[in-house]
Amino acid sequence: MPSKSDHELVPVHEIMSDKDVKELFKTFNITIDNLPKIFESDVQAKKLEAKPGQVLKIYRREGKREYPYYRAVIDG
Amino acid sequence: MAKQTQNRYLVDYGEPVGIIAAQSVGEPGTQMILRSFHLAGIESTVATSGLPRIIELVDAKKKPTTPITYIYLESGVNKNFEKATELLKKINEVRMNHIAKRVLENFSKGKIKVVLDKQELDSEGLTQKYVASKIEKELDLEAKIEDNGIVVNMHTRNLKEIRAATISLMKMLVSGVDGAGKGTIRRDDATKEFYLVSAGSNIEGIMAVDGVDKTRTTTNDVFAVYRLFGIEAASKALAIELKKTLKEQKISVDDRHLNLLADAMTASGTIKGVGRHGLSGEKKSVFARAAYEETLKHLIHAAAFGEVDRMKGVTENILIGKQIPIGTGSVKLAVKKEDMAKIKPKSDK
Numbered sequence: 001m002p003s004k005s006d007h008e009l010v011p012v013h014e015i016m017s018d019k020d021v022k023e024l025f026k027t028f029n030i031t032i033d034n035l036p037k038i039f040e041s042d043v044q045a046k047k048l049e050a051k052p053g054q055v056l057k058i059y060r061r062e063g064k065r066e067y068p069y070y071r072a073v074i075d076g
Numbered sequence: 077m078a079k080q081t082q083n084r085y086l087v088d089y090g091e092p093v094g095i096i097a098a099q100s101v102g103e104p105g106t107q108m109i110l111r112s113f114h115l116a117g118i119e120s121t122v123a124t125s126g127l128p129r130i131i132e133l134v135d136a137k138k139k140p141t142t143p144i145t146y147i148y149l150e151s152g153v154n155k156n157f158e159k160a161t162e163l164l165k166k167i168n169e170v171r172m173n174h175i176a177k178r179v180l181e182n183f184s185k186g187k188i189k190v191v192l193d194k195q196e197l198d199s200e201g202l203t204q205k206y207v208a209s210k211i212e213k214e215l216d217l218e219a220k221i222e223d224n225g226i227v228v229n230m231h232t233r234n235l236k237e238i239r240a241a242t243i244s245l246m247k248m249l250v251s252g253v254d255g256a257g258k259g260t261i262r263r264d265d266a267t268k269e270f271y272l273v274s275a276g277s278n279i280e281g282i283m284a285v286d287g288v289d290k291t292r293t294t295t296n297d298v299f300a301v302y303r304l305f306g307i308e309a310a311s312k313a314l315a316i317e318l319k320k321t322l323k324e325q326k327i328s329v330d331d332r333h334l335n336l337l338a339d340a341m342t343a344s345g346t347i348k349g350v351g352r353h354g355l356s357g358e359k360k361s362v363f364a365r366a367a368y369e370e371t372l373k374h375l376i377h378a379a380a381f382g383e384v385d386r387m388k389g390v391t392e393n394i395l396i397g398k399q400i401p402i403g404t405g406s407v408k409l410a411v412k413k414e415d416m417a418k419i420k421p422k423s424d425k
Contacts, residue, residue: 008292009301009309037345044306058308062331071307074345 012059013044016070021055024070038071045073090406092390094340097333104327105130123296129321133298133314136341136349140297143277147259148292154269157261163287164259164272165201169252172245175200175207178225181242186233188242191225200251207250214248217241253281280304302347311342361385363392 016024025031032055038045040052050056050073058069087093108127124132124141132140147167153159178191192204208226211219218229228245230238257276264271274282277297283290295301296317302310315331315338322329340355341348348354352369359365362378362385377383387393390400399405411419 006291007305007309009294009312010305011308011312013308036339036343038307039345042306042345043304044308060308062335069308071345076345 010044011061011069013048014057014059015048015050016055016057020057024055032072035070035072037074039076040073041076088403090401090403092402093336095390095402097336100329100333101337104322104329108325108327125321125324130318133317133321134337134341134350136298136347136354138299140277143257143275143295143297143300145256145274145277145279145282145295146293147272147274147282148289149269149271150287150289153287154271154289157270159287160261160270160272162201163285164261165251166285167253167256167272167274167282167288168200168259169254169256169276170200170202170250172207172248172250175202175250176246179242179246181238183233183235183238186230186238188228188230188238188245189222189225190228190245202251210250211245211248215241215244217245253278253285256282298347307342307345307347310347311338314338314341314347359389359391361387361389361392363387363395364389367391367395 032053035055038056040046040050045056048056052073052075054073056071056073058071060067060069105127108130123129123144128141148154149160149163153163172190175192175196176190177193180189180191182189192207197203204221204226208219208221211217211226211228218231220227220229228241230241232238255276255278257274259272259274261270262273263269277295277300279293279295279297279300282288283293294313298310298313298317301313315335318334318338319331322334337350341350348358350356356368357365362374362383366374368391378385385392387396387398388401390402393400
């Protein structure tokens with residue numbers, strides 16, 4: 001996991017591997033349509049060169065608590 | 077034991093977290109209207125607060141009524157008052173009409189004379205010479221310092237041209253960052269560091285200035301955050317702004333309700349308001365939309381285009397008086413076909 005981002009407000013984003021995505025869908029019993037979205041043109045998605053259909057894992061931090069958040073990359 | 081305690085606080089399956097969040101924000105919100113008051117003081121940048129600010133955030137207004145940028149300084153600068161003042165001068169937006177005391181247009185000679193305010197000049201750390209050179213560079217006009225002012229020679233007697241030049245001269249940016257507004261220095265009591273608060277929202281321009289901490293500088297304009305840092309940062313900024321506004325009013329709402337609201341508003345990839353043009357207006361169900369606002373519009377549109385309502389949501393099921401898919405209502409009993417065959421009907425004797 002990359003440790004630092006360029007701004008306090010920006011959590012670390014990471015492209016998930018296909019295997020991890022499959023596992024994620026299985027554990028939550030969802031499809032890609034159920035995930036929150038992020039545009040391909042989004043600043044952070046652009047930085048990772050993410051393509052539509054991929055899933056980004058976001059390492060959110062709330063005080064001392066850390067938890068993952070997921071966003072599906074979409075066109076636009 | 078710790079695990080058990082932790083699990084008690086987890087949300088159960090089917091719990092209507094959205095409705096709970098809405099009620100948790102809505103109830104204290106009713107007190108806010110009555111309690112709006114103003115504090116007298118020397119604060120130069122008075123931000124919109126209370127209910128108007130909450131509405132602004134929740135409706136996802138493109139520009140906040142009072143944009144404010146919190147400029148944090150790099151470690152070499154942030155403990156030094158002189159250096160912070162210097163940086164503030166670099167950022168402070170100064171236009172010609174701020175520093176001009178008098179403007180005289182001489183149409184017969186084709187000259188414009190600008191007399192500058194000495195006090196204003198000194199406070200911004202500018203000189204006449206600098207202003208004159210700035211005029212020549214920015215507007216491509218001939219500017220000379222004569223007795224007590226700057227004289228711009230237009231080499232024309234065309235009335236329109238001279239007037240147009242005067243207007244653009246008055247609007248000219250003399251120093252600072254375009255759109256940064258006027259700023260003040262403040263000190264964080266906890267960390268003893270100086271930071272700047274400016275009444276503008278050109279955060280892109282401000283971040284380009286040397287000495288500004290690019291990792292901490294933020295603004296209350298969530299759309300500016302979205303443009304610059306992406307949707308995740310916007311979601312966080314939105315939650316922070318909501319929490320801050322409620323805290324100012326001494327209203328305590330659990331963070332998780334506000335985080336949920338911010339996440340719902342940013343789930344589509346951009347920031348969407350919650351009203352008619354946002355989340356509520358984009359529900360899949362026709363009945364849910366019709367039950368909210370513009371009932372006829374939605375029903376007629378649905379009829380004309382043959383829309384289908386799957387009746388999966390809460391609103392539409394309340395409407396027809398069916399059990400709502402919340403909590404225990406969200407599970408259904410199903411029997412496998414092969415098991416069905418095993419069930420024998422009771423013979424009534």
